[in-house]
Amino acid sequence: MVAIIDVKGFSKYYGDYLAVENVSFEVEEGSSFAFLGPNGAGKSTTINTLCTIIDKTSGTLLIDGQDVSKQQKKVRKAIGIVFQEPTLDQQMTVQENLVAHCILYGVPKDEIGERIGILLDLVDLVEWRNSLVSTLSGGMKRRVEIVRALVHYPKVLFLDEPTTGLDPQTRNRMWEYILKLQKEKNITLFLTTHYIEEAEVCDRVAIMDDGKIIVNDSPQALKAQYTKTRAILKVKDPRKAEICLLQQEFQYERKGGYLHLDVADMGKFIEMIHSLKQNILDMEVTKGSLNDVFLEITGKEIREGGDTD
Numbered sequence: 001m002v003a004i005i006d007v008k009g010f011s012k013y014y015g016d017y018l019a020v021e022n023v024s025f026e027v028e029e030g031s032s033f034a035f036l037g038p039n040g041a042g043k044s045t046t047i048n049t050l051c052t053i054i055d056k057t058s059g060t061l062l063i064d065g066q067d068v069s070k071q072q073k074k075v076r077k078a079i080g081i082v083f084q085e086p087t088l089d090q091q092m093t094v095q096e097n098l099v100a101h102c103i104l105y106g107v108p109k110d111e112i113g114e115r116i117g118i119l120l121d122l123v124d125l126v127e128w129r130n131s132l133v134s135t136l137s138g139g140m141k142r143r144v145e146i147v148r149a150l151v152h153y154p155k156v157l158f159l160d161e162p163t164t165g166l167d168p169q170t171r172n173r174m175w176e177y178i179l180k181l182q183k184e185k186n187i188t189l190f191l192t193t194h195y196i197e198e199a200e201v202c203d204r205v206a207i208m209d210d211g212k213i214i215v216n217d218s219p220q221a222l223k224a225q226y227t228k229t230r231a232i233l234k235v236k237d238p239r240k241a242e243i244c245l246l247q248q249e250f251q252y253e254r255k256g257g258y259l260h261l262d263v264a265d266m267g268k269f270i271e272m273i274h275s276l277k278q279n280i281l282d283m284e285v286t287k288g289s290l291n292d293v294f295l296e297i298t299g300k301e302i303r304e305g306g307d308t309d
């Protein structure tokens with residue numbers, strides 16, 4: 001794999017406080033990578049160090065082969081950032097904000113108009129080009145922030161909790177836009193989030209807690225390793241179904257008219273369903289979530305404490 005982000009032994013102290021402890025990971029070029037963890041886990045500290053906003057205490061952090069502590073200018077050209085806090089100038093138009101950013105990043109003058117047009121089109125904001133930012137909704141402002149982060153054609157787009165504070169519907173739409181832009185521009189996505197659903201759609205997830213990465217793998221592999229698949233069956237004849245489950249050595253619980261069971265072996269489960277098929281009225285099979293992964297490893301919920309939405 002080509003690692004566009006390569007972090008080895010990264011630690012960060014604020015005074016005497018160790019916020020990130022000896023963290024190492026790589027991010028493959030063109031992939032999406034999420035840092036998932038509760039408030040205070042050290043996600044922003046890591047992203048801010050990668051983005052050259054703060055400096056490390058120790059370790060090596062490379063983006064596209066450039067050291068983020070030593071080659072800050074080159075690193076800044078290679079990245080786009082969407083911060084947690086809004087940073088657009090509210091008293092300027094969308095176009096003015098974007099042009100100012102292009103000039104700052106040395107985008108060739110004759111390309112500025114076209115690039116802005118293409119990106120605004122991708123996020124359905126072309127007709128808002130000449131509107132004052134202050135007149136846009138929260139979701140629209142976030143979309144402009146994303147366009148601004150991409151208009152100098154960075155290789156890596158950093159998103160620090162990009163959808164915090166947005167309602168669920170706007171969050172979903174934002175994700176459609178983000179993934180569309182990633183595909184069209186083949187950029188690497190690096191995001192921090194405490195929304196499980198946002199991490200689920202990424203190629204890899206590093207779960208962070210208390211300044212350390214506790215696991216780093218694909219969401220599917222994490223769920224397969226740390227969670228159970230469960231099934232709920234609604235059957236016509238519960239007695240017959242229970243005999244079948246007992247014969248095939250399934251552990252189950254009867255709750256109301258439903259049978260709840262753990263699926264340890266999918267092959268064995270499918271065979272059992274096959275033998276029960278005349279008896280089944282309805283069935284639901286669910287995998288554990290990344291929250292279950294976190295719970296299994298740390299004994300606590302990702303969302304516990306602090307976060308209220």
Ligand SMILES: Nc1ncnc2c1ncn2[C@@H]1O[C@H](COP(=O)(O)OP(=O)(O)OP(=O)(O)O)[C@@H](O)[C@H]1O
Binds near residue numbers: 038
């Ligand atoms: N400038 C600072 N000075 C002192 N401590 C800090 C500073 N910035 C962050 N911290 C502390 O470092 C720890 C990690 O913070 P960080 O913001 O990186 O966590 P996070 O996972 O991004 O959480 P959040 O989702 O709340 O942003 C926290 O305990 C935080 O209080």
